[in-house]
Amino acid sequence: DTAVSQTPKYLVTQMGNDKSIKCEQNLGHDTMYWYKQDSKKFLKIMFSYNNKELIINETVPNRFSPKSPDKAHLNLHINSLELGDSAVYFCASSQVGVIGRELFFGEGSRLTVL
Template identity: 90%
Template sequence: DTAVSQTPKYLVTQMGNDKSIKCEQNLGHDTMYWYKQDSKKFLKIMFSYNNKELIINETVPNRFSPKSPDKAHLNLHINSLELGDSAVYFCASSQEATGIRGYTFGSGTRLTVV
């Protein structure tokens, strides 16, 4: 069973469209995250969600919005996609917010905006 699963794995879309990426974890973890990895492999936190508390990286455009229907899911919705949004997006989870017990990552969603 996949611990953290993301769908879709690949997403190609046109500028201006709205798209969503889904993430589900079956580990019973309390905290979930979204990361963006650019073409130079640099990883940057976008959001973390713990016990209904959302922490947003202030550099993330408000076109990006996380949605968590329950503790096991943290979906990423993106409005008005831009070329610069092309990247690999990783969902992750940890047992608690401190991450002391480690992080589990999904396999990533490669988003290409054309």
């Protein structure tokens, strides 16, 4: 059983389109995250969300929005895609109440904007 699963794994689309990436975790964790990994492999937090609060990295354009239908899912919606949005997007989860709080990552979703 995959602990954190993301779909799709690959996404190729045109500039200006709107797309979504889905994420589900079956670990019972209370917090989920979205990270962006750029071409230099640098990891940048975009959002973290638990049932109490959404924390948004202020550098993330408002074209990006997280949607959480329930605590096991945190989907990423991107409007009006731009070339610079091309990257690998990772979903992760953790149990914030557990000492240590290591993250469990999905396999990533590679977005290519043409």
